[in-house]
Amino acid sequence: DGGITQSPKYLFRKEGQNVTLSCEQNLNHDAMYWYRQDPGQGLRLIYYSQIVNDFQKGDIAEGYSVSREKKESFPLTVTSAQKNPTAFYLCASWGTGYGYTFGSGTRLTVV
């Protein structure tokens, strides 16, 4: 079955550490997105990529970085510069004609 795989499901980060969240899709979608979800705040766009080797900042890109070296993969790095990284992170992809397909998410907690 086609879909999006996010890993890990749960991640714990120490203060000052960088961590990378994985997002892989086998839907052959060109566009991929990273959202952050906090309680009561909906989904906020961090970064998006519409084609390989290209990506754009979303509304809350500070403290995050991404790469898009392959069509299937769009990893997100949460850097130590992100002051409040504890959140639920969702990766999504989009193909023409339908809505976004989301992965099952990664819950990141700072310890």
Next chain:
Amino acid sequence: GQQVMQIPQYQHVQEGEDFTTYCNSSTTLSNIQWYKQRPGGHPVFLIQLVKSGEVKKQKRLTFQFGEAKKNSSLHITATQTTDVGTYFCAVSYNQGGKLIFGQGTELSVKP
């Protein structure tokens, strides 16, 4: 930045009652999508509306797009406990543009 207002934030209903959530934009929309997120889960695409005045139905769910393409609603008739979750609208201001999500409406259904 461009924002979309979704109301209400919470709705508690008795099973069998109807439920409606509204999404409003100050700017004309290219299209609007609706998603459902079950507790602990990820958003799942429900439907996309593109045309002015469009009405679409999925069983007990009715989706409407305003004539001016600035607002939309999702109505559930005779709610069931399986309807529990958060319903998000997501808007795009230009064809192929990024989606901006509303804050979501959390629905709880008392059996």
